[in-house]
Amino acid sequence: MIANYGYKDGSGEYYISIDTDKCTSCTAGRACLTGCPKGMFEIITDDYDDEVAAVKQSFRRTLAFDCTGCKPAGGYSSLPCMTACTPGAIKHSW
């Protein structure tokens, strides 16, 4: 399942997509939990009883601001969350 957490507002679309099929056989030791400097990820049990990563509820409506530390205006080459998730389950829409 692709779970898109986030929102669209007047300034753009801000979604973090998690391919939860890759979480069920995580080979990265749940590195997303510690990879994000703001601790935005958590492990939940989804509707199909799989343990998968999700963006914490408290961050879902402020992603554009919460992710700015890792996305400086001058550009960036990699994101800690995407680097930590070696199976490649995490994507950002912006």
Next chain:
Amino acid sequence: MITAGIDMGSRTVKVVFLEELKVDGAPQLRWGVKGKHIMFPEDLDADQAADKAFEDALKGAGLTREQVTKVVATGAGRKQVKFAAADVTEVGAGARGAVFMCPTAKTVVDVGAEEGRGVKANAEGKVVDFAGNEKCAAGAGAFAESMSRALQLSLKEFGEASLRSDKTIPMNAQCTVFAESEVVSLIHSATPKEDIAKAVLDAVASRVCAMVRRVGIEDEVILIGGMVHNPGFVQSLKGALGVEKVHLPDMPEYVSALGAALIAAEDNA
């Protein structure tokens, strides 16, 4: 076996009872709706509302609590349903219920009072991809309701008025509060009510459509949630999605509760 799904929405509580069927010659008919009930909680807190809705639903269906094998809760207030054996997200329940109602539909558009979402489901009703909008209330029913009040129309009149307009007036504000001020400006500039109604519903449809596009639009789309009762919104959504056929189920506001009851039945089977 009888199971129940209870959908604790932000405006209403919906209960659906499902019974196991054994129909000779039609083995595909495994489950049938035994009863349904909707309640506006008014001043009740969530715990009381869930209890009262369930009791009223039992009475209406002529059932006792003991006859119900399992209850599964869903909706924004699903954790408040203390007597439920389990809970599922509104995304999972909506997809399961929608595919039960329309097995050929793969794209589920769910627009309720406070939230709208797009879901792609597989043939078993399992979620493949979903997107909502955690921030914006302007892509949901409460926004349309608020704008109908500003126009001094009932929701029914609001939806019907929109169908009489063929004008396209863009509403640029993303936020409900700013959008309302745009509506006030249109009222002051003597724009006909039907044109404003269409502008509002086009704006809601456009926000919903953005979420649906994230998950991809398949040929067959099913629309669930209370906004199905608004013909103006349905018309606007069809235009925004660019699809000819949008399935509208008979009891759209109950689909998530139905999905929860199905999940309860399948877990118990």
